[in-house]
Amino acid sequence: MFLSYLSFFIFLSCLFIAIVGLTLDPKAKFNRAFVIYTIIISIWSFADIFYNLPISENAAWFWYKVEAIGWCGMIFAIIYMFLVFSNYYDKTPLFFKVLIIVYPIFLYILILNNQGFVKSFSQGQFGKIENIDISSISFYMVYLGSIISSIIGLFFVFRARKKSTSKRYKAQAKGLIIVSIISSFFGPFSNIAPTLFGLKFPPLGSLFVIIFIGGIFFLMNRYRLMRLxxxxxxxxxxxxxxxxxxxxxxxxxxxxxxxxxxxxxxxxxxxxxxxxxxxxxxxxxxxxxxxxxxxxxxxxxxxxxxxxxxxxxxxxxxxxxxxxxxxxxxxxxxxxxxxxxMNEFEKVINLYKISPQEKKITLYIMQGLSNREIGEKMELSEGTVKNYIYNIYKKTNSSNRIDLVQLFSSIDNYA
Structure with missing residues (x-):
């Protein structure tokens, strides 16, 4: 029963943090990737609520197969989230993008066809105790797939952190690396440890999901992860x-x-x-x-x-x-x-009947540009620029650039 209550808490936590992520910035790619991750986790945790209750064997197998959607999908969700966070997803080859989608789908098909690694289970004090076949192909596909996808994702996060000049991003990446290592590596191990050591105890991988969700929530508050x-x-x-x-x-x-x-x-x-x-x-x-x-x-x-x-x-x-x-x-x-x-500037321009081209040259003169630089910006010859400037002097009764700048420098609207 303990794992049922824990799964219910995880389910509510996933829904809450997904809503928070979307509220903070629904257009951000990382926020959307994280929401996909939390939806997949919520499917797993929702099914776990019923799976760990003392129910009939047929009902337990049904919820086990629903639960499998979560931990198969998590192989895709975790690496997708890391690639988006590190800004490498758009640079990822199409073959690899297809592979991380097809791999969990193929794994789930095996489970639906009774090729899963859980062969039987019994009801324990805290939840279901699973009899795992560590020689089955689905066992290695799940656990090695989870660990390898986490390693690849963390590699790109670490690489992006090293390249980034932002202290905030570095802090976010460091926090994400720490909570991911704890949950991605110790979580799968805690699920198979009872079988490896002959213990009559249910899998506790969901405890490490809580650590991951809690870590993300901490990063959101401390380092403004998923916020703009x-x-x-x-x-x-x-x-x-x-x-x-x-x-x-x-x-x-x-x-x-x-x-x-x-x-x-x-x-x-x-x-x-x-x-x-x-x-x-x-x-x-x-x-x-x-x-x-x-x-x-x-x-x-x-x-x-x-x-x-x-x-x-x-x-x-x-x-x-x-x-x-x-x-x-x-x-x-x-x-x-x-x-x-610059309304006053415009009034003076109109007063002296300065043309649009001459107005542009006047602005460049006030910025301190030489005739050659003005010509380059306006795609005019230096001689043509000189002719325009001569006309501006004539219209404004200015003798040189100093007089012209003094005329317009008195027009400054900023305090």
Missing amino acids: DFNLLKNEISDSISDIVVIISPEQKILEVNKILFEKTNYDVEYITQRMFSDFIIDKDAFAENLNDAIKQKEKIKIKQALLKTLNGIEIPISILICPIFDKFDDYIGAIIICKM
Whole structure:
């Protein structure tokens, strides 16, 4: 009866932690892989509730075969979860992907055809005592399959941990390796130990499942496994800000954005959230350089002049404040980008009747670029750039670059 109560507890724990994982981030590949693992474990534990009760032999065999879905499927689930966590699944050859699916299916077919390694069982004080045939092929397929799949999965996790520069990921990987070694190696051994040593005792592999589930729960709380905490601003707060506010991932992908960006650029939500923020900046290289500087210096950096692309082809002059975000491990986890409309700049541009091409050159001049660098960015000859600059001087009554920069430098919307 003890194992029935334990299995019921494992079943509830699996359901709880699966729901938590999906709630934290339902789109994350690792969260989905872990949910698959917990579903398979929950099938095993649910069947174990009835299997370990004092029931008829036919009923016990029925629940044994249902239970087998769990520990056969776990061979696939554990290696799949490790490959996803280590980011190697997409690089895995198709043959190996097919093998880890076909292997447990073939094993389960053997069990359905009475080729399993459990030949008989009796009812003990704590649950079913199994008579295991250690010479059967299914015995080696289950236990060696479980151990080998765990070794392969842990190898990739260890390899990914070694390559990663993130302290958080290293801590998560270390914790996953420790709990996996305990559950994946000692669990199978505890199941066959009673038979090997002639003990009249039920298999206790489910105890090590509890250790694994508990370890994952600890990693979720201590090292934020399966979590993404990039939703730093609630919509009702960020949407009330008149400036464009964007939260980007370490890969510059847009994670959160307020409604001002949609209003100013006319792009739809789906389009923007599938892009990198630099895709909307005319000079994306300059933005990337400033972002890297902000990360290295761990300080806010301001780009005084930039151009924002819109759906209808209009280029909006903006100034950008880059605020890098670091976690308690000092890992860079993203950035908050604040873009302010340069309305006064636009007024001066219109006042002096400066053309769109001249406006772009004016912004490059204010960034300190030489005529040659401006020509390279705009795909113009240096002579053509000089002609444009001469026209800008003429329109704004400027004698040189210093006068032009002074004219526009007074237009700074940031406090």
